[in-house]
Amino acid sequence: MYEKVIYEISSKGKKGYMLPPQDVPQYEVPEKYLRKTDNHLPEVSEREVMSHFVNISSKNYHIDKGFYPLGSCTMKYNPKINEAMARLDGLANIHPYQDEKMVQGALRLMYELQGSLGEITGMDAFTLQPAAGAHGEKTGLMLMHQYHRGRNDLKRDKIIVPDSSHGTNPASAAMTGFKIIEVPSNERGGVDIEALKNVVGDDTAGLMLTNPSTLGLFEENITEIAGIIHGAGGLLYYDGANMNAIMGYARPGDMGFDIIHLNLHKTFTTPHGGGGPGAGPVGVKEFLKEFLPVPMIDKKDETYTLRYDMENSIGKVKSFYGNFGMLIRAYTYILTMGSDGLKHVSEMAVLNANYLKENLKEYYQLPYDILCKHEFVLSGKSMKKKYGVSTMDIAKRLIDYGYHPPSVYFPLIVEEAIMIEPTETESKETLDEFIKVMITIAKEAAENPDLLHEAPHHSPVRRLDDSGAARNPILKWQDIE
Amino acid sequence: MFPYIPATEESKKKMLEDVGLNSVEDLFKDISHKVRLKGELNIPKHKSELEVSSYIKKLGKMNETTEDYTCFLGCGAYDHYIPSVVDAVISRSEYYTAYTPYQAEIAQGTLQTIFEFQSMMAGLTGMDVCNASVYDGSTAVYEAAYVAVASNRRKEVLISKSVHPEYRKVLKASLGAANIKYIEIEIKEGTTDLDDLKEKLTKDVSAVIVQSPNFFGLIEEVEEVVKESHENKSLVVMSTDPISLGLLKTPGEMGVDIAIGEAQALGIPLSFGGPYLGFITTTKALLRKVPGRLVGMTKDVDGKRGFVLTLQTREQHIRREKSISNICTNQALNATAATVYLSLMGKEGMKEVAKQNYDKAHYAHEQLISTGMFEDSWEKPFFKEFTLKYKGNLKALKEKLEENKILGGFHPKEDYQALENHLIIAVTEKRSKEEVDQLCTIVKEVE
Ligand SMILES: Cc1ncc(COP(=O)(O)O)c(C=O)c1O
Numbered sequence: 001m002y003e004k005v006i007y008e009i010s011s012k013g014k015k016g017y018m019l020p021p022q023d024v025p026q027y028e029v030p031e032k033y034l035r036k037t038d039n040h041l042p043e044v045s046e047r048e049v050m051s052h053f054v055n056i057s058s059k060n061y062h063i064d065k066g067f068y069p070l071g072s073c074t075m076k077y078n079p080k081i082n083e084a085m086a087r088l089d090g091l092a093n094i095h096p097y098q099d100e101k102m103v104q105g106a107l108r109l110m111y112e113l114q115g116s117l118g119e120i121t122g123m124d125a126f127t128l129q130p131a132a133g134a135h136g137e138k139t140g141l142m143l144m145h146q147y148h149r150g151r152n153d154l155k156r157d158k159i160i161v162p163d164s165s166h167g168t169n170p171a172s173a174a175m176t177g178f179k180i181i182e183v184p185s186n187e188r189g190g191v192d193i194e195a196l197k198n199v200v201g202d203d204t205a206g207l208m209l210t211n212p213s214t215l216g217l218f219e220e221n222i223t224e225i226a227g228i229i230h231g232a233g234g235l236l237y238y239d240g241a242n243m244n245a246i247m248g249y250a251r252p253g254d255m256g257f258d259i260i261h262l263n264l265h266k267t268f269t270t271p272h273g274g275g276g277p278g279a280g281p282v283g284v285k286e287f288l289k290e291f292l293p294v295p296m297i298d299k300k301d302e303t304y305t306l307r308y309d310m311e312n313s314i315g316k317v318k319s320f321y322g323n324f325g326m327l328i329r330a331y332t333y334i335l336t337m338g339s340d341g342l343k344h345v346s347e348m349a350v351l352n353a354n355y356l357k358e359n360l361k362e363y364y365q366l367p368y369d370i371l372c373k374h375e376f377v378l379s380g381k382s383m384k385k386k387y388g389v390s391t392m393d394i395a396k397r398l399i400d401y402g403y404h405p406p407s408v409y410f411p412l413i414v415e416e417a418i419m420i421e422p423t424e425t426e427s428k429e430t431l432d433e434f435i436k437v438m439i440t441i442a443k444e445a446a447e448n449p450d451l452l453h454e455a456p457h458h459s460p461v462r463r464l465d466d467s468g469a470a471r472n473p474i475l476k477w478q479d480i481e
Numbered sequence: 482m483f484p485y486i487p488a489t490e491e492s493k494k495k496m497l498e499d500v501g502l503n504s505v506e507d508l509f510k511d512i513s514h515k516v517r518l519k520g521e522l523n524i525p526k527h528k529s530e531l532e533v534s535s536y537i538k539k540l541g542k543m544n545e546t547t548e549d550y551t552c553f554l555g556c557g558a559y560d561h562y563i564p565s566v567v568d569a570v571i572s573r574s575e576y577y578t579a580y581t582p583y584q585a586e587i588a589q590g591t592l593q594t595i596f597e598f599q600s601m602m603a604g605l606t607g608m609d610v611c612n613a614s615v616y617d618g619s620t621a622v623y624e625a626a627y628v629a630v631a632s633n634r635r636k637e638v639l640i641s642k643s644v645h646p647e648y649r650k651v652l653k654a655s656l657g658a659a660n661i662k663y664i665e666i667e668i669k670e671g672t673t674d675l676d677d678l679k680e681k682l683t684k685d686v687s688a689v690i691v692q693s694p695n696f697f698g699l700i701e702e703v704e705e706v707v708k709e710s711h712e713n714k715s716l717v718v719m720s721t722d723p724i725s726l727g728l729l730k731t732p733g734e735m736g737v738d739i740a741i742g743e744a745q746a747l748g749i750p751l752s753f754g755g756p757y758l759g760f761i762t763t764t765k766a767l768l769r770k771v772p773g774r775l776v777g778m779t780k781d782v783d784g785k786r787g788f789v790l791t792l793q794t795r796e797q798h799i800r801r802e803k804s805i806s807n808i809c810t811n812q813a814l815n816a817t818a819a820t821v822y823l824s825l826m827g828k829e830g831m832k833e834v835a836k837q838n839y840d841k842a843h844y845a846h847e848q849l850i851s852t853g854m855f856e857d858s859w860e861k862p863f864f865k866e867f868t869l870k871y872k873g874n875l876k877a878l879k880e881k882l883e884e885n886k887i888l889g890g891f892h893p894k895e896d897y898q899a900l901e902n903h904l905i906i907a908v909t910e911k912r913s914k915e916e917v918d919q920l921c922t923i924v925k926e927v928e
Contacts, residue, residue: 003786006597006824016825017564019833023914024844026836030862033700035730040604043827050566053594053821057575060590064574070583077485078578081530086752087568090541095554096754097891098545099883105543106753116524131616131755132810134797138655145658171797171807175627177659180802218511248522249509255516265810269485273571273814274591275581275613275774277756293654315654319557319619319647319743320754332537338527341483348488350508355496371511399587407583410798427487428496454782459586461787469779469791473768475610476600480778 001460002055007477009052010042016049040478059460060274061404067430069356071375071407071419072166072214074242074266079336082269082329091328096320100305106324107304111297113331114281120334120342121240121260122253123283127292128322133241135317136261136280137172137208139293142314143259143284144206144235145176146291150312153233156205160234162191164215164411169208169239178205185413189217189368191225200228206235211255212245214411214419215368216353216375226256235259243267244423245350245373248343258285268330279326293317348424349374352431356422359435363442367414375421377414384416389445389452391416396463397444399456401437483527547751547888551916553845554888555866555907556696557618557645558754559746561724561834562911563822567748570821577814581774585789586781591813592788595776598820605726605823605831606740607733608762613774614812618720618743619648621759622690623655624806625718625739628763628770629688630661631805633716637662637685641673643695644720646896652690661687671697671859671868675705682713688739692720693729696893697905698842698866699859700729707736723747723760723819725864727835732762739763748822749815758815769795772806834910838865842908845917849906852924858903866907868893868900873927875902881927887920 044052061068068075086092094103114126130136141159148156159173160181170180181199186192191209200207207229211219219225229236238252238260244267252260264270265278272278284292294313295306306321337345350373357376361369364378380391395405395418407419422431444451456462474480493505502508509517528536552560571577575590582588582595595613602611615621626638638656640649642665649665656663662685667677673691682689689710693701703719710717716738724746732740745757763771769792777791797804826834842865849855855869871878875892882889890904897903908917 005593007600010827014827015830016566016827017830017834019830019837019910020913022837022840024840024917027840027843029728029839033729033862035726035728035734037607037731037734038604039727039828039831041601041823041826041828041831043829044824046564046566046825049821049824050569052824053570053817054573056593057570057573057590059587059593060575060579061584061587062575062577062579064578068580070580073580075580079485081534083572083577085534085537085541088538088541089546089548090538090544092750092752093546093548094544094753095547095552095560095751095888096558097554097556098888102545103753105540108543109537109540119522119524122518131620131812132808134807134809135616135620138807142654142658167797167799167801167804168807168809170802171800171804174802174804175659175807220511220513223513223515246509246512248518250512250516250518254518263810271577271814272580272810273577273812274579274588274594274817275813276811277616277813277815278810279756315657316619316647316650317654318651318755319617319645322754323616323756324753325750325756328537332533334524335528335533335536336530337483337485339522339524341527342522342524344483344486347505347508348486348493351488351493351496351500351505354500354502354508358500371508373511395584396586399584404580404587405584424486424488428492456586460589461586461781461785462783464585464781464787464789465779466789466791469777469789473775473791474778475768475775475791476596476603478600478604 005477006042006044006052009048010044012043014043014045016044016046066402067426067434068404069406069420069422071421072242073407074244074421074423076269076423077425078269078271079333082332085332086325086328104304107297109331110327111299111304113327116334117262117281117283120247121283122251123260124286125289125292126281126283128281128327129293129318130261130280130282131318131323132276132278133261133263133280134168134172136282137168138176139282139317140237140259140261141173141176141178143288143291146314147235147288148205155203158203159205160199160207163413164213165208165210166214166239188370189213189215190219190221193221193224196225196228200232200234202233204232204234206237208237208239210239212373215377216372217368217370218373222255241266242374245346247346249346258288264326264330269333270326270329277323277326279323345424352422352424352426356420356431360438363439375419378418379414380416380418383445387445387449389449391418393452393455394441397441397452397455400458403434550886550888552888553890553906553908556891556905557743558751559907559909560751560911561746561909563748563750564825566825567818567821571814571818576817582790585787589788592776594817594820596778596788598816599776601820601823602760603762605723606762607731608740609765610768610771611760611762612771613776614816615759615761615773615808616812617755617757617759619651621741621761622648622652622720624761624772625741626652626656626688627806628739628767629716629718631770632767633687635685635687637664638688638690639664639666639681639686640690641666642668643673643697644690644692645696671699671861672701673706678706679709682709682715686713686715688716688718690718694722694725694864694866697868698863700862700864703735703737724835724838727831728839729864738767744819747819749818756812756815758812758819770805773808773811837910841912842867845908848917848921852921854924865909866905868903868905870903878927881923885923
């Protein structure tokens with residue numbers, strides 16, 4: 001297998017580019033502004049560059065190759081038409097500072113997307129600026145801050161998060177200047193209402209909630225929770241990274257949420273790109289609209305404009321207008337699926353998840369044995385105790401069978417957690433094969449635990465030395481050169 | 482019925498039976514009727530690929546593009562040439578349909594690419610450590626400010642008014658909520674006013690943020706800023722255009738603590754402002770304060786070289802509210818694009834492209850001045866972008882240029898009231914002498 005780092009195929013004088021001849025005179029750069037040090041870039045031909053990246057790409061697992069049941073991460077198929085649309089000249093080659101009249105198509109696309117997202121979620125207004133889910137959270141929390149400040153309600157400095165929440169929730173709150181209060185989950189995976197009542201008060205800025213939660217469970221007491229938070233003068237924030245479980249069945253806007261974000265790179269099929277880019281639009285109820293970041297996209301008659309004159313706006317959260325390329329992909333998807341298709345998506349995502357859950361619970365522990373939504377969490381706790389096989393070992397063994405492992409060790413409240421999300425884009429046949437493999441692994445754990453300890457056996461590299469990497473960080477080629 | 486969903490009526494029926502439910506509706510019985518959506522979502526029903534693509538294409542055709550127009554617009558988004566190999570690589574499913582590389586054994590493609598990105602960006606900026614990207618140049622500014630505040634625990638951030646106005650707005654909004662004081666440094670003749678900086682440099686100042694080449698294209702006296710700031714034990718953050726580093730003195734050479742910026746210029750399309758690529762590079766001293774992902778080189782159990790996400794205890798999924806930043810999904814695919822771009826250009830190509838930008842911008846500057854219709858806003862060294870004052874009616878000029886399919890530059894008066902009638906003009910390697918000459922010819926035709 002190809003083993004090289006690009007610097008190892010570099011040699012002085014090779015070139016992967018050709019510029020047009022310089023047709024203007026040379027101009028002198030003042031000596032004191034000149035770079036004197038080596039730029040440490042490789043020297044490689046075009047063909048070598050292409051083949052290098054193709055060769056290392058083959059060591060990646062990816063959704064177009066196979067099943068990728070990463071809970072919370074929502075790896076569904078990325079439709080190819082989305083890619084084609086984002087690359088159209090009319091959409092890829094426009095400058096953010098062109099006059100509004102030259103970019104009416106782009107503004108219209110964004111305006112219509114805002115409208116669709118509003119309808120899907122039950123929110124009144126959207127900003128498309130945030131670049132990812134966590135960025136949306138930060139934006140939403142800034143909106144909360146601005147709202148309370150606007151009412152001169154200055155002691156609200158606490159954000160409540162359930163212990164099952166995604167790590168970005170508390171991190172975003174801390175980054176926005178809030179203190180974090182964690183509430184425990186109850187035995188059915190929901191928010192513990194008594195504990196919640198004990199921590200809300202006149203210093204509560206708001207509660208951040210994922211619903212369905214990161215356990216894949218719909219919050220049964222959502223209206224009661226909304227009542228508690230609103231009663232205390234706080235706001236309710238919805239982490240809508242995973243809207244794919246309830247589309248067409250329920251809307252956060254109708255459940256009492258005031259602010260939400262969506263991950264277009266999950267529910268709305270924009271690809272993950274090995275870690276991004278994403279897009280995390282934020283929706284709010286009417287009373288918070290005045291605080292949204294500028295510019296807002298407005299429509300008057302048939303003309304679209306960028307509106308900056310918003311006195312109470314939080315300002316800006318990102319330069320320009322958001323990850324437009326991702327917005328094109330998401331809107332293409334929404335148009336393709338339509339109201340009926342999106343509802344069908346949630347139905348199948350939920351059916352697939354419950355099907356896997358029911359068929360696996362005999363072999364792995366199921367901490368919450370109730371109807372789940374788009375994902376569910378198993379625990380490898382007893383397997384660890386009985387055979388010394390950890391959830392990580394199970395995950396690594398799945399690689400040998402040709403699957404990407406589910407999310408592991410998340411949420412933190414389930415010991416040895418294995419979080420599975422099949423999504424609607426998988427067939428029953430695929431799920432049946434996966435079930436078979438999971439059962440085989442459970443048997444292997446009992447019979448031959450070392451097989452799992454040493455897994456994966458058939459991957460481009462085997463288990464890597466993480467602690468060595470952290471102890472002696474080699475973060476660039478120059479560090480070993 | 483839906484091409485992305487493989488379920489058949491029969492498989493659905495079997496699965497429902499298997500889980501002990503009678504109907505699809507039953508899958509949602511945990512959602513109380515109080516919060517159930519009554520009726521259908523009020524958006525149109527599904528459409529075929531043909532219908533959708535004709536509609537999106539129609540929206541695209543409503544825009545004027547840089548294929549039809551000659552683009553002299555810059556200000557943080559640049560019309561650079563993108564070699565074909567860049568899209569050929571990032572269009573591969575192996576890269577764009579993969580997730581964050583949490584399972585290292587089957588994500589070596591992404592991990593190694595990020596490692597090479599870190600290597601190249603560290604090399605280009607002359608810094609020790611580069612992260613695996615943040616959202617864009619504007620959010621890189623606040624991430625850098627948080628790094629500084631986390632490292633020296635001071636509570637004020639100074640930023641020069643010559644930094645991109647949008648970056649400043651993003652920083653201001655972010656710090657405002659987090660109770661960190663945001664203070665601007667005045668500009669004098671288009672660059673950071675060093676006297677004003679000295680005056681504002683108190684013991685509370687955590688970081689001083691400058692941009693070079695700055696918003697007007699001018700090269701700043703960063704070394705002076707570093708000297709003053711370091712004497713005050715404040716950190717220096719420099720935002721920079723990576724293309725300029727093929728030619729100009731690097732943040733590393735000038736003693737900057739945190740170099741950040743927008744790397745859209747490295748092979749990423751204009752795309753109406755995003756997705757772009759923010760980067761953060763720091764000195765070794767700040768390694769454990771770097772936000773987001775870092776990839777490290779290591780070995781597997783057989784002693785074979787491999788790559789992993791490392792130092793993850795800084796990150797939100799482990800440390801939650803105690804993490805350095807909240808960043809999770811970032812801009813990995815765009816980092817891949819930049820890595821391919823930098824690989825193609827290589828050592829010499831980056832020097833050459835930077836010099837072409839410099840020369841072409843200087844040629845355009847000289848020619849525009851010689852039309853007699855412009856004067857220099859400030860006579861200071863610049864890189865690929867420069868600011869001129871127009872002597873005539875700016876609106877008439879803009880219209881005339883548009884008629885001739887030219888995007889003539891950015892008028893910054895919204896953010897700089899004193900710059901009524903000034904234009905910021907960007908000239909990349911894509912602009913030919915002929916295009917520059919045509920711009921000047923048209924300028925001469927405007928009354
Ligand atoms: C439940 C939940 N919330 C928030 C996030 C953060 O979103 P992003 O990674 O786009 O910042 C994610 C995804 O990682 C998530 O699954």
